[in-house]
Amino acid sequence: MFFRGKKSLVMGRPASAGNRLLTALPPADLALLTPHLQKVSLEQDTVVIRAGDRRHHVYFPHSGAISFMLGLPNGETIATAVIGREGAIGALSVLGPSFLSSVTAVVRVGGTASQIPVSRFHAAYMKSGAIRHVVEAHTRSILMQFQHVSACNGLHSVEARMARWLLHLHDRTEGNNVLSLTQGTLSQLLGVRRTTVTQVIAKLRALGAIRSARRGLVEIDRARLEEATCECYDIIRSATDRIVPDEAVGSHLHLCVDRQTLRCMIVFELT
Numbered sequence: 281m282f283f284r285g286k287k288s289l290v291m292g293r294p295a296s297a298g299n300r301l302l303t304a305l306p307p308a309d310l311a312l313l314t315p316h317l318q319k320v321s322l323e324q325d326t327v328v329i330r331a332g333d334r335r336h337h338v339y340f341p342h343s344g345a346i347s348f349m350l351g352l353p354n355g356e357t358i359a360t361a362v363i364g365r366e367g368a369i370g371a372l373s374v375l376g377p378s379f380l381s382s383v384t385a386v387v388r389v390g391g392t393a394s395q396i397p398v399s400r401f402h403a404a405y406m407k408s409g410a411i412r413h414v415v416e417a418h419t420r421s422i423l424m425q426f427q428h429v430s431a432c433n434g435l436h437s438v439e440a441r442m443a444r445w446l447l448h449l450h451d452r453t454e455g456n457n458v459l460s461l462t463q464g465t466l467s468q469l470l471g472v473r474r475t476t477v478t479q480v481i482a483k484l485r486a487l488g489a490i491r492s493a494r495r496g497l498v499e500i501d502r503a504r505l506e507e508a509t510c511e512c513y514d515i516i517r518s519a520t521d522r523i524v525p526d527e528a529v530g531s532h533l534h535l536c537v538d539r540q541t542l543r544c545m546i547v548f549e550l551t
Contacts, residue, residue, distance in 0.1 A: 298342030299394060300366045300524045301414045309411055312404035317394040322346070324460060328369050328385040335381065338401045339369040344391020345452035347469060348383040358433070358471030359445065361425040362388065364452035366524045371415050373398045374405045388465065389453055421523045425516055432512040438472060438480050443489060443509035444516075445469050446500055451517065462496040484508060 302310060322328065322344055329335060331351060341364050348361040360383060363369070369385050405411050432441060445466075449459055463477045470477065481498075484490040489504040506513070 298365055298392075299340040299368075300526060301368055301418055302340050302394065304414060304417075304524070305408075305410050309404075309408040312408055312411070313396060313401070316396050316400040318396075319392055320395045321392055322387045322390060324387055324390040326387040328387060329381050329383075331382055331384045332380055335370045335373045335398050337395045337397055338371055338373060339393040339395050341365050341367070341369070341391060341393040343452070343454065344387060344393075345389035345449050346385050347388050349386055349468065350383050356471060357468045359469040360429055361422055362445070362448045362452075363422070364389075364391070366520055366526075367421060368415075368418050369393075370398065371401075371418050374402050374415060388461070388469075389449055389459070391452075417524055421520050424519050424523070428512050428516050428519075432510060433471070436510040436512065438470060438476060439483050439508060440510040440512075441470060442466065442477075442480050443484065443505050444513045446490075446498065447502070447505055447509060447513050448516070450500060450502060450505075457500050457502065459498045459500065460496060461498050463493075466498075 302313070305313075317340075319342075320339075322339075322341070328339060328346060343365060345362055345364045346369060347359045348363075349357050350360050351357045370381075405415065432444065446459065446461075449461070450457070453459065463474050463481075466477045466481075467474045470480075472480075481490060481493045484505075485493070487504060487508055488501055489508045491499040491501055493499070
């Protein structure tokens, strides 16, 4: 397979600030999680959860970006979503031990996260309506992204799709215009051959959207990259911000999760 696993480095107990889902919890509900949260460093290319494996921890990113990768038996891959501090990894472990992830979660931009054992998270989930609401908001956000990425893959050019993924990753780099991405990684994200990646990079460079791409580093011009992408980028970013508002301390997350959505959530086995 194409993924290389690395261990996370435990850094001690975290504050909740940084991850939108944790920040949205009232103090009493957050207190159910805090004694069991540990801050970990996630290195680039770390496999956080592998498809088919049982989950042992739930991760709440504070920084960085993690892509959900769908792999086929022939070795081909494609990205289905990317999340950062607006989401979580492994939160659907609350559905029970039989729900195994159908995707592999890989760190694309290094950062930090709060990790909690699945058993501790499940116990808090059962006690707290606010934590259940946070999981529902996360589920709605990821399901929305899955749907739009699927449509984008079928309707838009590879150039527009690459620009969209680069923008999604750049949103989670805190302003760094140089992204550490090899052509192999871009090939995995897009589900295309490396030769296609080379051609697309050349086209985006001609537009001024990419200034350089060498030695595994991609320097972008954000304004021109936004011109090169499709409408899906704005749709996904705006919808995510509506569902999981930034700096949502004490606010009520916008939730519209009905039974049908929850059934879809189970079928997709998102994370």
